Amino acid sequence: xxxxxxxxxxxxxxxxxxxxxxxxxxxxxxxxxxxxxxxxxxxxxxxxxxxxxxxxxxxxxxxxxxxxxxxxxxxxxxxxxxxxxxxxxxxxxxxxxxx
Numbered sequence: 001x002x003x004x005x006x007x008x009x010x011x012x013x014x015x016x017x018x019x020x021x022x023x024x025x026x027x028x029x030x031x032x033x034x035x036x037x038x039x040x041x042x043x044x045x046x047x048x049x050x051x052x053x054x055x056x057x058x059x060x061x062x063x064x065x066x067x068x069x070x071x072x073x074x075x076x077x078x079x080x081x082x083x084x085x086x087x088x089x090x091x092x093x094x095x096x097x098x099x
Contacts, residue, residue: 027097029068034090045082056091064094 044051048062056064066076069086073079 027067029064029089029097030093031087032089032093034093035068035087036090038086038088040080040082040084040086042082044080046077046080048076048080055088056094061094061098064089 048065049059052061052064053059062076065080065086066073068089072084072086
């Protein structure tokens with residue numbers, strides 16, 4: 001059986017915890033001492049994929065910002081705005097999560 005989601009997808013290990021409602025268990029990005037506070041720059045306004053490329057060398061990891069900052073980024077595009085302060089997980093933390 002071929003993998004439906006590639007290795008970088010945030011749904012890779014999601015699984016389903018409520019079959020009736022088809023609700024997935026989304027990955028949890030834990031807080032870490034290595035997290036950095038980052039203020040979204042104009043070049044990344046509405047483009048979490050570009051910041052993911054800059055920070056993690058992979059634009060497919062755009063979802064990490066929303067999962068690490070759920071109270072700030074509810075909509076990964078509309079809430080990803082210039083001047084918004086978010087927490088960035090280290091590249092090592094993310095590599096450990098995605099395997």
